[in-house]
Amino acid sequence: MSYLPWRRVGSWHCLACGECCRKFTVILTTYEYALLTNLFGQRVVELNSRGDPCLRRVQGVCVFQSSEGLCRLQPLGLKPLACKVWPFKVVEVKNIGEAGEADLFIHGGRAYRVYVHSSCNGIGHGSREELVEAIKEVIEIKRNPHRPQLYSTARVKERGLSLRGLTSTMAYALSARLVA
Ligand code: SF4
């Protein structure tokens, strides 16, 4: 598995398959760590082998993934940055010449090298236009993590969730998973 230059990907659309939440460990920022442990307690996090704070995985799955494979944090605006930008990798470059023909992406007057992780099941789905919109969105999310996410994720939402509703629903779901 590796990162592919975005122009070689052709098209992309998140299928909400949930595979990425089963394959990878999510490293949290200090802010995300503090926020999530305040809301849900220490049991939703763990340290990786390098001592980085991560979302806990239980039986190989992120504790916040629902049984349908959806992210329970997304409808609440609490999805970690690492998850928001997945499966894209964006690196700003000072000069256009630093990027290759296949990975160069210009947005907002700035130049970037952009890649898509080859393991994502969404590659080859959707359209070129959607891929371009998703990349623009990821660039803007990296500048402002609170920016709404429309193109760079599945447009499938868990219905009827509020923070209060989630904390009680999650308390049950999490305790069931974490005790298992
Ligand atoms: S980002 Fe890719 S792997 Fe993750 S849910 Fe969407 S399609 Fe599936």
Ligand code: SF4
């Ligand atoms: S926080 Fe959400 S998007 Fe991130 S790994 Fe967990 S379930 Fe997936």
